[in-house]
Amino acid sequence: MSDIQVSEHGIGLFQQMSDIQVSEHGTAFTTPNGIELFRLSAMRAALKLESKGLKSSKGSMTALAKRELGIKGNRDKVMQALDVTIEKLRSKVMTEKA
Secondary structure, three states: OOOOOOOHHHHHHHOOOOOEEEEOOEEEEOOHHHHHHHHHHHHHHHHHHHHOOOOOOOOOHHHHHHHHHOOOOOHHHHHHHHHHHHHHHHHHHHHHHO
16 A cells, blocks of 8 residues: 655644545554544534534534533533644644654
């Protein structure tokens, strides 16, 4: 399996992380931290869509994020807390790589 070149737009937040493997067949998150980082990033994207009016069949992403992060507040506060959580996890993943 040969690796392919991916622009920074291809994997954005996840570029240059050792626990993410990109090949011609797709992208794989190979560690628990990588998987969690992807999951939280997907939750953040769902929150952004929810703020624009799109509803999820899974219920409110804001409520889910509040429950998982253990916070109270409006969607903006939830988004800020999620951003902080993602950045901490991203730093942890980058530290583990070094």
